[in-house]
Amino acid sequence: MMTQINKHLKKAQKGEDRGCCGIPGIPDSRFLKAVSDSTRLRILAHLVEAKKPQIVSEIAKSFPIDFSVVSRHLAILRNEGILLAEKQGKEVYYSVRYEFLSSIFRGFASAIESCCPPKERENE
Amino acid sequence: MMTQINKHLKKAQKGEDRGCCGIPGIPDSRFLKAVSDSTRLRILAHLVEAKKPQIVSEIAKSFPIDFSVVSRHLAILRNEGILLAEKQGKEVYYSVRYEFLSSIFRGFASAIESCCPPKERENE
DNA sequence: TGTTTATTTGTGTCATCATGCAACTATTAT
DNA sequence: ATAATAGTTGCATGATGACACAAATAAACA
Numbered sequence: 001m002m003t004q005i006n007k008h009l010k011k012a013q014k015g016e017d018r019g020c021c022g023i024p025g026i027p028d029s030r031f032l033k034a035v036s037d038s039t040r041l042r043i044l045a046h047l048v049e050a051k052k053p054q055i056v057s058e059i060a061k062s063f064p065i066d067f068s069v070v071s072r073h074l075a076i077l078r079n080e081g082i083l084l085a086e087k088q089g090k091e092v093y094y095s096v097r098y099e100f101l102s103s104i105f106r107g108f109a110s111a112i113e114s115c116c117p118p119k120e121r122e123n124e
Numbered sequence: 125m126m127t128q129i130n131k132h133l134k135k136a137q138k139g140e141d142r143g144c145c146g147i148p149g150i151p152d153s154r155f156l157k158a159v160s161d162s163t164r165l166r167i168l169a170h171l172v173e174a175k176k177p178q179i180v181s182e183i184a185k186s187f188p189i190d191f192s193v194v195s196r197h198l199a200i201l202r203n204e205g206i207l208l209a210e211k212q213g214k215e216v217y218y219s220v221r222y223e224f225l226s227s228i229f230r231g232f233a234s235a236i237e238s239c240c241p242p243k244e245r246e247n248e
Numbered sequence: 249t250g251t252t253t254a255t256t257t258g259t260g261t262c263a264t265c266a267t268g269c270a271a272c273t274a275t276t277a278t
Numbered sequence: 279a280t281a282a283t284a285g286t287t288g289c290a291t292g293a294t295g296a297c298a299c300a301a302a303t304a305a306a307c308a
Contacts, residue, residue, distance in 0.1 A: 023169050029162035036156035039296080045147050048239045056255060066298055071255060073296090090254045090305050098240035102233040109226040109233065115172045116222035163266080180285060190268050195285060197266090214275045214284045 025111025027104050034080040039063065040073045044082065044096065053086065053093035149235025151228050158204040163187065164197045168206065168220065177210065177217035 035041060046062055047054060056074060060067035074094050077083040081100055086093045159165055170186055171178060180198060184191035198218050201207040205224055210217045 026169055029160060029165055032160035036153060036160040038153035041153055045150055051241050069297055098236055102237045105229045105233040109229040112222055113226045117175050193267055
């Protein structure tokens, strides 16, 4: 039996209150901070490449840092709705919430584009 | 006459070397850090909303921090290719590089989706 | 029961970074 | 040339955050 351990989720999860400064689609700072750390970005990439849920100790093997630190990074990504954690016995399986993640970034891109002035002409 | 002051640009600008850990489309950590700071995110949103280039002192009026700090934030965003800086006399006009920004985030979204397993079924 | 394994969490340390203020550079005006 | 304005940069400080290690929690197994 899989037990969801994503109880007290941030508002991020429910899609409400996303946005910064009145422009809908701009993610909040904490979400972006979660993915901006280089180690977390690598962990995320690792899980994306794995294409299947992985347990903490397995993930930790790929990184030259203490497994407790990996656990903390995973928790940060989970709290932002980027990862899903499922407990199965002693182990906790982490997986990527693909649709959620891509929709946030696609929304960001759209938010910026929708404000893009018609005559966009950059350098060179 | 407008003078480009975006000389020593990061590789970010030229579209090369973007990517993390072998998955093309995942932006690097520094780029994400640039947009993950809450003040920088607000500055970016401010410029997006303005829909036209603005000078440093004008931007700084909207933020309760020293204008030198705003200048530093703008430089960080510029160095990552997110903003364009154009000097005109004493003033420096900053504007959003819309296409660049949105393409990065859209690429990120696509990179994640392209790795998305067929049976994507998250918790409700 | 106690023991082992998997993960989380408490705590201290060190590095990074946002901030304010002052000094410096650059451009325009008197 | 001097002064005034716009912006950048040097420097000190305080806050945040990544990290290691140890202790605590949780689950399976002896």
